[in-house]
Ligand code: ADP
């Protein structure tokens with residue numbers, strides 16, 4: 001394997017390059033321009049087109065500082081065809097001298113027709129001599145960082161172009177069949193496009209040279225996921241075929257039959273567990289679709305084969321709910337479920353740890369406390385991760401290390417649109433629960449401006465008096481947890497004063513485990529009518545009698561958060577409503593979000609809109625996903641290329657593994673380790 005040589009640069013420059021993720025010559029080659037400047041053509045001042053950036057050159061006639069309307073360096077330049085004015089609002093004293101009369105200057109900027117004729121404001125300029133050559137290629141403008149000039153970066157890229165490895169990783173027959181140009185040719189073209197290059201195609205990134213590099217990147221991604229998948233399939237794990245004992249017993253004890261979608265997902269999981277390879281499956285299902293019971297069946301299949309199972313949830317509230325629900329299901333089958341959270345009293349914690357280590361605990365439920373070093377499983381066979389998108393890569397990895405090679409089930413209520421899942425979850429098997437249990441009542445969503453708060457208060461009172469229960473969600477304050485807490489307490493006090501006849505509860509992230517559990521229990525049992533809550537109730541909380549939710553400052557929440565919050569109601573038989581209180585004026589995106597959540601109830605549809613609104617990077621959260629993000633390709637714009645890349649990847653792996661290896665080496669030299677998660 002060849003490794004690309006490091007960049008020849010001083011430590012200071014390399015420090016800047018590191019910030020851009022540029023460590024080797026190969027990295028520099030793939031650091032592609034954001035856009036281009038046309039400095040290949042020198043225009044006469046009198047005939048320079050307006051409204052676009054152009055290159056002109058002339059002799060300085062005079063330069064002075066004007067003080068009105070504000071301090072400005074004003075410079076007159078002429079080139080025989082005409083005269084123009086330059087204006088600099090920010091300037092160094094040295095520039096006055098630099099631009100003194102008689103000097104020759106080459107300018108690049110947008111020509112405008114101003115008060116004194118043609119002018120440029122803050123042009124780029126440099127001093128030249130008559131007859132100095134103009135650029136032969138379009139000038140690339142690269143993504144850069146403070147302290148690293150375009151000129152310096154260009155020089156480094158230029159050096160990389162002559163020193164770097166530009167050999168094609170793909171054989172001609174592959175690229176020709178796809179009508180794509182060669183690698184070396186494409187790289188050279190994008191770094192130094194000829195003067196007549198079609199600027200528009202370059203800007204849109206639809207030029208064949210761009211297409212080639214996008215394809216290469218997508219191909220590398222598909223290859224990597226596919227190899228990762230195969231590598232895992234080649235590992236061995238304990239086979240745990242269904243014994244139809246415990247699973248059957250649970251199914252018989254449930255007060256409801258599984259939906260068809262749950263049955264299908266259940267079969268897929270059962271099949272995976274029966275195989276002697278580690279399962280890596282993502283179970284997707286909208287909020288309330290009933291993922292927990294499917295997970296419980298998988299856990300029972302592991303347990304009836306003599307293994308332990310673990311369920312990890314992102315919040316203590318959710319973990320505790322799982323614990324209660326799962327104990328309720330499993331204890332009658334004679335199984336021991338233990339609970340592990342950071343806030344547990346020492347004695348209880350030790351007891352739980354002991355039961356986990358001795359194997360007397362069949363199922364462990366908890367938060368990230370489950371994968372701390374002190375936790376040793378007797379024989380963990382299945383690790384289940386609920387709301388997987390909430391966990392970082394390292395946390396997921398840590399739980400996997402707890403077993404020799406446990407099967408792994410991830411669950412998510414954030415549906416991933418097809419384009420994204422093809423691209424980012426190609427290394428996982430996916431099961432989808434695309435059906436809600438029957439008898440759910442649709443949730444009516446209302447958008448209410450904050451000026452109509454009184455009406456909302458009246459409605460809440462009325463609903464409570466009818467025996468219904470209500471969530472009141474406090475505004476999200478991302479910048480400060482302290483402020484968030486303060487708001488929650490204040491909201492609690494204000495609502496307690498407004499509703500003296502009601503029992504109001506409060507739950508937030510900073511309560512200790514016991515108080516949190518008590519607050520949830522009081523609400524669940526109906527002792528509390530109205531629960532003031534922060535977003536801690538966003539995931540998983542399940543109180544069927546709650547049928548009204550008020551969300552304050554709904555405009556501050558993200559789409560998936562709103563969808564998840566709203567999913568806390570509509571779980572019982574009473575008709576449910578969600579009131580989104582918002583503060584005007586609304587920003588454009590906030591307005592768009594509220595419109596989407598108002599018009600859609602299907603999580604997949606909402607996710608699709610969310611992706612369009614935010615783009616894949618933000619949607620997935622680069623750090624969360626743990627998969628290298630695409631730098632060049634854009635999975636929405638380049639959907640067709642992605643399809644093609646997927647097919648080519650499969651063919652290469654099957655028929656020409658050496659080519660696949662070579663290609664991956666170039667594109668994922670540093671990033672591949674992420675994929676091992
Ligand atoms: P989520 O997929 O959001 O995790 P849960 O597993 O919490 O959903 O299930 C939501 C609620 O629906 C729970 O109260 C659960 O007991 C109930 N439920 C699950 N499956 C069914 C079903 N097939 N029929 C009726 N209710 C069900």
Ligand code: MG
Pocket residue numbers: 291292386540
């Ligand atoms: Mg859930």
